[in-house]
Each structure stands twice: as C-alpha cells, then as structure tokens.
Amino acid sequence: MSLASGFAHGVHPPEAKGLTAQVPIRRMPFPAEIVLPLRQHAGKPARLCVKVGDRVERGDKVGEADGFMSVPIHASAAGTVADVDWWPHPDGSMAMAVRITVDPYAAQIPRPRMVPKWAGLSVEEVVQAVQDAGVVGLGGAAFPTHVKLAPPKEYAVHTLIVNGAECEPYLTSDHRTMAEYPDRVHFGIRVLMQTLGVQKAVIGVERNKPDAIEALRRAIPQDLDITVLPLTVKYPQGAEKMLIHAVTGTEVPSGKLPVSVGVVVQNVGSAAAIAEVFETGLPLIERIVTVTGHGLRRPANLIVPVGTKLRDLLAHCDGMTPDAAEVIVGGPMMGMAQADLDAPVTKGTTGVVVLARHETRGERVYPCIHCGRCLDACPVFLNPSLLGDLARVDRYEEMAEAHLADCMLCGSCSFVCPSNIPLSQLFQVSKAALKRLKAAS
Amino acid sequence: MTAPRLIVTASPHLKDRDSTPRIMWNVVASLVPVIAVAGFYFGISALLVVAATTLGALGTQRLFGGRDSVGDGSAVITGLLLGLCLPAGMPLWMAALGGVAGIGLGKLVFGGLGQNVFNPALIGRAFLQAAFPVAITTWPAAGQGFWTLRGDTFALPFLQASTDALTEATPLGLLKFEQKLTPLGDLIFGTTGGSLGETGALVILLGGAYLAWRGYLNWRIPVSVMLSTAILATVMHGVDARYPDALFMLFSGGLMLGAVYMATDMVTSPVTNSGRWVFGAGIGVLLVVIRLWGGLPEGVMYAILLMNAMVPFINRLTQPRVFGTHLRVGA
Incomplete structure (x- = not known):
C-alpha cells in the first residue's frame, strides 16, 4: 500500500x-403510496411480474431480473398494485413504474427468509x-x-x-x-x-x-x-x-x-x-437516505422504503423553507435537480438535498478567460478549457481525441470556473452526441 | 407544505465563490497603489494620462462590445495598464487613442474577452509607439510639484508641441545611448525618468503578492520571467562587465509591471503550469536580448507580445498526461 x-x-x-x-439514523413511517420504477439499476430494467389489482406483501417481487445484467425489484410495503404506467424518474426521464397503494393498517410483516x-x-x-x-x-x-x-x-x-x-x-x-x-x-x-x-x-x-x-x-x-x-x-x-x-x-x-x-x-x-x-432474509427494499440542505427545515438520516415519493420524504422532514430553490437527488456535485417531486426514492438515491437560493449557481455566464483553474481541478488531468471550447462548436471527434471518454462528469471543472461555464454539462451532452455519431457511422 | 418555486439546473449545483468580474476588479484594486505612486512622482499629469487611457478603453468597449461587457472590469484593467506604460507628459488625446486601439484592435476584433491573442494594453502601447514615436519617448523628470503639467497634456490632435517640458532620460536609455548606469536605490524607489509604472517596483511587487495570495495571478509567470532575466543577465555580466548586472535588469524599465501585471494576463498566457514556466522564461530571454543587442532601450513590450503569439504552441506542447494513459492530449 x-x-x-x-x-x-x-x-x-x-x-x-x-x-x-451527528443525526442518528431513524426509520421513516410508510407513506400512503409507493412508486417502484422497473429501471432502478445500471443494465437492463426488470421485467414486470404483477398486474393491476394484485395484492403484494412486503418483499414480494414486482419485477423479475431480465438477464444477468439486471436485478429484480421488490415491493417495499404491503398493499395493492394500483397502476402500472409511466412515472417521473429521479434521473429526469419517465420510466415504467409500479404504483402500490399501501395498506393503511397492515402490520408490514414480511414473509420469512x-x-x-x-x-x-x-x-x-x-x-x-x-x-x-x-x-x-x-x-x-x-x-x-x-x-x-x-x-x-x-x-x-x-x-x-x-x-x-x-x-x-x-x-x-x-x-x-x-x-x-x-x-x-x-x-x-x-x-x-x-x-x-x-x-x-x-x-x-x-x-x-x-x-x-x-x-x-x-x-x-x-x-x-x-x-x-x-x-x-x-x-x-x-x-x-x-x-x-x-x-x-x-x-x-x-x-x-x-x-x-x-x-x-x-x-x-x-x-x-x-x-x-x-x-x-429480506431483499433490498429500503435504504439509508440523507435528507438535508439549507432549504429543508429538519435535515435527517432516514431509513426510507424504496419508492417513497420525494414529496412525502420532504414532508416527513417538516418541509422546505421559503427560500428553498432546488431539490437534488444525489449529492450537489453530481446529483440531478428535480422538476417533479412525485419522483420516487430509488435504490441508487444516496441523498436528497434541498439547496437554498443563495447556494445555487448564478445564471450569468462569462467567456472563458483561460485561467486554467479547470486544469488544476480535473482529477483525471484533462483540459476542460480546451474541451469546452471544442464542445461549443460541436467538434466532438476532436473532443474524443482529447480523451473526453476519461471524463467522469464529476463537475470539478464547472465548480471552479470563474466564468460559470457549465463545462460538465457540455461534456455530458458531447458524450451523448459522440455516441450518436458512432452509431450513425 | 408551502411550495417554493424550484429551479432545475445541470450538475454541479454548487459553485466556487470566485467569478471573472471578481478576479478583474481585484486586479484593478491592486493597481490603485501603483497609480498612487505614479501620481506621487509625476503629479496630476500621471493621473490624467491613466484617466484618458481608461476612458478610451471603456468607451470603445461600451460602444462595440455592448453594454454588458463593461461591468466585468477587463476593459478597466487594459486602460489602467496602458496608462501605466506611457510617459506622464503624453498628450491626453494620444493616450485616449491608445486605449481605443488597445480595446478595439487588441481585443474586440478577436471576439472580445477571452478571445484575444495579444495583451490589449500592449497592443495599445505598440500602436502609440508606431504612431507617436517622439511623444512616447519624451520622459518628464520625476519629482516636480504635484500640479505641474509634465508636457503637452492638453495639446489638440496633430498640433506641434507648444510647451517645453523638463525631461530626463530613462535608466535603460542612459545605458543604451550614454553607457551610464543608474544607482540601484534610485531604481527601486522610482526616482528616475520613465513610464508611470516603471517607478513603483516595490508597490507592484506587493500588488502581485496580494493577487497571487488570492489566487488571481499565477506566481509561476512573474517568477520565471525574473529568474530567466536574472540568470541571463548574470551570465552576460560575467562575460563582459559592461553589460549591467541582474539587479539593474530586474528593477529598470517596465520589467516589474510587465512581469507581474501584463505577462500574467490569463487570457494571453498558457493554461498549463509547465507552459507558464516556459512562457515566463521566454519573456525573460527575449527582453534581455532586446535590451542588450536590440535597437530599442526597452524590450518588455515586444518580449511579452512575441511570447503571447507562442501561447497556442506552448499549450499544445504542455498538455497534462491524462490519468491512466501515457499519451498526451492532442490539442
């Protein structure tokens, strides 16, 4: 070593x-409804194996693993399948999801082992x-x-x-x-x-x-x-x-x-x-989530049933303050800002951060002054300044030569940029564009 | 639950507090003492020249760069720096014209902030040097009364000089044309003839130290400029004692102002740290060569402008090694 x-x-x-x-982990009570997207993991989404009206116990499968690069999804609370439809996903897209109305008086005792x-x-x-x-x-x-x-x-x-x-x-x-x-x-x-x-x-x-x-x-x-x-x-x-x-x-x-x-x-x-x-003996149906931020009244570390809607989670923490400005799933450096608080907590949700207005990024973007701070920030020694210049004129192939693939979108470059240039956002878009270019050729 | 208005932006959602305007205005603030020293030695004329270049620069920026582009402070820096590399007796209309040329030809034609290849203040000075070679080398003597005008300050454009100013040769001019060495103490404390910013070496170094401490200036550039100048000057002084020694070279002329404030312009210097060493060293070598063997007594301006032109090549050759590779990024 x-x-x-x-x-x-x-x-x-x-x-x-x-x-x-220093806030000890507590358990959150079951919400009235849980939403389980079939795509909560990298790889293939799970295959649906329940239908509307089915009764599920806590820990029952609602989706089967679809091949080796996939995992099943389990019900995180006992209840009835109310709906299977498109639902906002915390990654910003829509995803097929199983909506379960939680039994209000169920003991929530799972099947043994x-x-x-x-x-x-x-x-x-x-x-x-x-x-x-x-x-x-x-x-x-x-x-x-x-x-x-x-x-x-x-x-x-x-x-x-x-x-x-x-x-x-x-x-x-x-x-x-x-x-x-x-x-x-x-x-x-x-x-x-x-x-x-x-x-x-x-x-x-x-x-x-x-x-x-x-x-x-x-x-x-x-x-x-x-x-x-x-x-x-x-x-x-x-x-x-x-x-x-x-x-x-x-x-x-x-x-x-x-x-x-x-x-x-x-x-x-x-x-x-x-x-x-x-x-x-229980499958992965709950996880520990940090619910925090200066825009939240009572930050906490909670054991949350997977599928709990952000709205319910924030309400359990006494809600947002009046100057709350942005709700982020994940950390503030790499997490996704949420447009819809009906999106659920998934297996990959490490935290929910509510930023207050004064913590958010300004809107004004200045030209790159080539100060080189992004080069000193990049953990994999890329040249984000150069990559940013190339991204703005769509020169994706040159970006690939400049090792765009090694960028892990950590956001360090955007964090330090004095001109407030959204570098990692540009790189995310460029990666997608490069993929499309490769698929086309 | 109350529902505050939420925004949705791309990650990262946090941002370091430093911004481009904040960097620029800090540079402006650190220049204030330098200008004050110029005012102390050259009186009201110094302040008028700096005001004229700054107004020329700002006016041009506002006129052609748009209303938004004035607030970032970069045009103010250009104006102040240009003023500081002019003699105090410069007619104000010439000084203002230099500001116009610096911003217009040095910055806006390239596409504005961040796009220019050459330091705009030096472009302005190069323009004045070519257009008004006499006015820009008429050096008023330091240390007259504050309210004494040092030359044809209020001359109208294209008219002959009307007043006789009390002038004095610069230390580098004395060396080049009369083979006279100015004492080091005079150089350090600025009691010599020269441009406004050539007289305040100590204040300039203090301003640079402040900026470097705040992270608004990369210390590698001034250090490498001074190191390479000192080394080459010492070697030449050893070869032939008629050449001046390192301390004279460092404290005479515009070296301090150039090394600390002009070579470090982020836009026109390399982005890599290794590149910054190369860049600074190149400036030092070029300015010694120009001073010792060139036709001009002073070479800081051309040394920086020449190295500005080399920046794209330096950047390309000094790209960092990407994590997990042994190749270099192709620029």
Missing part, C-alpha cells in the same frame, strides 16, 4: 455535512442470492452488485476496496452507516471477500469522519485482513479511479475496468446492504 492517501488536483466545495453528520442464510452457500449460490435480493451499488450508480462479485476469470483479484469516502458535500448516509453499524459493514465485507476469494480488504474513509474510522477500526474481525485507510478530504476522493489510486498507488488504465489492476470496489453502503440481506 502506498503512503499517499489522496490524489493530485480535485476541489474543496463547502461540505455542509454538519447538518446531519426470502434470502437464504449465508453460511454454507457456494460462491455461485451467493452470487445468485445477491442478484435475487436485488442488491445494487448504493453509492449512486446502482451497478448490480452480483456482477462485480463474478469478475471475468482472466483477471486475478487481490484486493477488495470498500468505498467509505463519501466525498459529495452534504451527504452523510455512509458516514452514519459506518459509525452506527460497523459490524454490519464488516460482515458484508466478509461475504464479499469470501465470494471474491481475496485475502485483503481496505476501507477508504475521508479524514473528516473520525468517528466512523474509529468505529470501523474497533470492530475489525480478528480473522480478516481489513485495513481502514484515512483519506485526504477532497472532492472527488470517492471516485473509483481516485480511490484505487489512493489505496494501491496504481492508475487504472484509461478505458479499462478496476479489475484490470486486481481490485474490486464496493460502496460501504452496499457492503452493509449485503450483510442486512443475509441477516434478515
């Missing part, structure tokens, strides 16, 4: 984690159980976890890296998970290590969470080689490539997967979710 526990470049946005960093006990399962059975439980990466990207548990055979995996950096400002769900449930995190790591057949695991945690580092260190099981590595506090420390660099000192080659350097990265929340799934 290298001594370096950070990376060059990056930015320091205002953290604002103090709003919820829908996921088998972990002890004694073979590797294949664990991978299957994780897929059946609908577990995805809880760090935001919602990549199916079982796929990462079955890496291509040609690569030898030597280290499991658990991502507890939580570098997005405002968010504290991983922080609270580590501080309150360190044993669960370690049990999840045990499952991951055994399944991957690795001897070594490293949990990377930013230094601004000393209580989490302390709790994790105290709870390390005697028989496992687990290290807790404090990381430099910097955005985007939790980006997969930055984290791997901080832990192993190696750069993942451009265009390659982390497994090509022998590591698998899992979010700390995903590790805890795996543990919970095997402990309780």
Whole structure:
C-alpha cells in the first residue's frame, strides 16, 4: 500500500455535512403510496411480474431480473398494485413504474427468509442470492452488485476496496452507516471477500469522519485482513479511479475496468446492504437516505422504503423553507435537480438535498478567460478549457481525441470556473452526441 | 407544505465563490497603489494620462462590445495598464487613442474577452509607439510639484508641441545611448525618468503578492520571467562587465509591471503550469536580448507580445498526461 492517501488536483466545495453528520439514523413511517420504477439499476430494467389489482406483501417481487445484467425489484410495503404506467424518474426521464397503494393498517410483516442464510452457500449460490435480493451499488450508480462479485476469470483479484469516502458535500448516509453499524459493514465485507476469494480488504474513509474510522477500526474481525485507510478530504476522493489510486498507488488504465489492476470496489453502503440481506432474509427494499440542505427545515438520516415519493420524504422532514430553490437527488456535485417531486426514492438515491437560493449557481455566464483553474481541478488531468471550447462548436471527434471518454462528469471543472461555464454539462451532452455519431457511422 | 418555486439546473449545483468580474476588479484594486505612486512622482499629469487611457478603453468597449461587457472590469484593467506604460507628459488625446486601439484592435476584433491573442494594453502601447514615436519617448523628470503639467497634456490632435517640458532620460536609455548606469536605490524607489509604472517596483511587487495570495495571478509567470532575466543577465555580466548586472535588469524599465501585471494576463498566457514556466522564461530571454543587442532601450513590450503569439504552441506542447494513459492530449 502506498503512503499517499489522496490524489493530485480535485476541489474543496463547502461540505455542509454538519447538518446531519451527528443525526442518528431513524426509520421513516410508510407513506400512503409507493412508486417502484422497473429501471432502478445500471443494465437492463426488470421485467414486470404483477398486474393491476394484485395484492403484494412486503418483499414480494414486482419485477423479475431480465438477464444477468439486471436485478429484480421488490415491493417495499404491503398493499395493492394500483397502476402500472409511466412515472417521473429521479434521473429526469419517465420510466415504467409500479404504483402500490399501501395498506393503511397492515402490520408490514414480511414473509420469512426470502434470502437464504449465508453460511454454507457456494460462491455461485451467493452470487445468485445477491442478484435475487436485488442488491445494487448504493453509492449512486446502482451497478448490480452480483456482477462485480463474478469478475471475468482472466483477471486475478487481490484486493477488495470498500468505498467509505463519501466525498459529495452534504451527504452523510455512509458516514452514519459506518459509525452506527460497523459490524454490519464488516460482515458484508466478509461475504464479499469470501465470494471474491481475496485475502485483503481496505476501507477508504475521508479524514473528516473520525468517528466512523474509529468505529470501523474497533470492530475489525480478528480473522480478516481489513485495513481502514484515512483519506485526504477532497472532492472527488470517492471516485473509483481516485480511490484505487489512493489505496494501491496504481492508475487504472484509461478505458479499462478496476479489475484490470486486481481490485474490486464496493460502496460501504452496499457492503452493509449485503450483510442486512443475509441477516434478515429480506431483499433490498429500503435504504439509508440523507435528507438535508439549507432549504429543508429538519435535515435527517432516514431509513426510507424504496419508492417513497420525494414529496412525502420532504414532508416527513417538516418541509422546505421559503427560500428553498432546488431539490437534488444525489449529492450537489453530481446529483440531478428535480422538476417533479412525485419522483420516487430509488435504490441508487444516496441523498436528497434541498439547496437554498443563495447556494445555487448564478445564471450569468462569462467567456472563458483561460485561467486554467479547470486544469488544476480535473482529477483525471484533462483540459476542460480546451474541451469546452471544442464542445461549443460541436467538434466532438476532436473532443474524443482529447480523451473526453476519461471524463467522469464529476463537475470539478464547472465548480471552479470563474466564468460559470457549465463545462460538465457540455461534456455530458458531447458524450451523448459522440455516441450518436458512432452509431450513425 | 408551502411550495417554493424550484429551479432545475445541470450538475454541479454548487459553485466556487470566485467569478471573472471578481478576479478583474481585484486586479484593478491592486493597481490603485501603483497609480498612487505614479501620481506621487509625476503629479496630476500621471493621473490624467491613466484617466484618458481608461476612458478610451471603456468607451470603445461600451460602444462595440455592448453594454454588458463593461461591468466585468477587463476593459478597466487594459486602460489602467496602458496608462501605466506611457510617459506622464503624453498628450491626453494620444493616450485616449491608445486605449481605443488597445480595446478595439487588441481585443474586440478577436471576439472580445477571452478571445484575444495579444495583451490589449500592449497592443495599445505598440500602436502609440508606431504612431507617436517622439511623444512616447519624451520622459518628464520625476519629482516636480504635484500640479505641474509634465508636457503637452492638453495639446489638440496633430498640433506641434507648444510647451517645453523638463525631461530626463530613462535608466535603460542612459545605458543604451550614454553607457551610464543608474544607482540601484534610485531604481527601486522610482526616482528616475520613465513610464508611470516603471517607478513603483516595490508597490507592484506587493500588488502581485496580494493577487497571487488570492489566487488571481499565477506566481509561476512573474517568477520565471525574473529568474530567466536574472540568470541571463548574470551570465552576460560575467562575460563582459559592461553589460549591467541582474539587479539593474530586474528593477529598470517596465520589467516589474510587465512581469507581474501584463505577462500574467490569463487570457494571453498558457493554461498549463509547465507552459507558464516556459512562457515566463521566454519573456525573460527575449527582453534581455532586446535590451542588450536590440535597437530599442526597452524590450518588455515586444518580449511579452512575441511570447503571447507562442501561447497556442506552448499549450499544445504542455498538455497534462491524462490519468491512466501515457499519451498526451492532442490539442
């Protein structure tokens, strides 16, 4: 392991984690209605397996996994399927979703043990159980976890890296998970290590969470080689490539997967979710969400049933203040601003941030003055200034040559730009345009 | 629940507090002491010249760049810097014309803020140098009364000079044409003839330090300019003692103003840190070459303008290595 526990470049946005960093996780009551989009994960959407009028218990499947690159979707509350139709998705699009009217007086007791006990399962059975439980990466990207548990055979995996950096400002769900449930995190790591057949695991945690580092260190099981590595506090420390660099000192080659350097990265929340799934026998139907921001009256870390509408979630936190200006699903650096508060919490929802007016970006954009701050911010050493100039004149092929594909849309360049140029937005659009160009030719 | 009006924007939703106008106005603020020192040495004439160039620059920006483009402060910087590299006795109409040329030919023809290749203030000065070679090399002596006009300040366009001003040669002029060295103390404290901004080396350095501390100026450029100047000057001084030493080179002429305020113009300097070293070093070498062997006594302006032209090439050759690759980004 290298001594370096950070990376060059990056930015320091205002953290604002103090709003919820010391607020213990609480459970939110069931809302009157839940909405479950069939597309909540990277890969193929789930295939619908209920119809209008069906009665579902908590944990019943409403959508089947459609192939290996897919996971099922489960009902997060007992009730009746009211509707299957297009519904606003927190990513800004519309998605097919199952709407369930929650039984007002149901005990919400799930069927017993829908996921088998972990002890004694073979590797294949664990991978299957994780897929059946609908577990995805809880760090935001919602990549199916079982796929990462079955890496291509040609690569030898030597280290499991658990991502507890939580570098997005405002968010504290991983922080609270580590501080309150360190044993669960370690049990999840045990499952991951055994399944991957690795001897070594490293949990990377930013230094601004000393209580989490302390709790994790105290709870390390005697028989496992687990290290807790404090990381430099910097955005985007939790980006997969930055984290791997901080832990192993190696750069993942451009265009390659982390497994090509022998590591698998899992979010700390995903590790805890795996543990919970095997402990309780319940599939992934709820998750920990940080609901916060200066535009919210009572910020909190909540256990939220997947499918809870943002409207209900914000109401549970006593609603928005009069100067609330923008509701973001995810962190304020990479999250999506919401146009419709009927959009539900999905498996990938790390947090809901309500920004007050004074925190939002100004509208006025000035010309690029080539100050070079974006070059000093870009964690993967791109030239956002040049890429921005090219994007505005639609020179997408030249952007590809300038390594547009390596951009992970972390937003560091847009954050520092004194001219307020929406660089990462330009790059997102350019990536899509480049894809269309390639498809056309 | 009350329903506030929500906005929807692309990520990231947070933004660093620094803005382009804030950077520009900070540069303007740091120039105020420099102008005050010029006023101290050259009196009311200095302030009038700076006012004239700034008005010329702002008027042109407002007229051709649109109402919106004045507030960002960049045209004010151009005006102030141009004023600071002119002699105090410059007729005001010439100074104002320089401001017009600087913004018009140096910036707006390229497409406005951020698009220009050359430093607009230096374009303005180069224009004046070509158009009025006598007026721009008539250096009033420092240290007369504050209200004394140093030359044909209020001359009408294209009329012959009417007053005889008390003039003095610049240290570099003395060196080049009379082989006389000015004492270092005079250079540092500005009690010499020269342009307005050639007299306040210490205040300029302080202003630069403030800007560098705030992150509004990249320290690599002035440092590399001064380092390369000092090294080359020391070598030449060692070869032939008739050449001036490094300290004389650093504190004479417009080097400080050029290195701190003009070479560091973000628009016309490289975007990469390694490129900034190359850029600054190139300026230092060119200005020593011009000063020692060129036809002109002073070479800061042409050194910076020449290196401005090299910026696209420097940027292309100094692209950072992209994470996870060993290739360089093709610019």
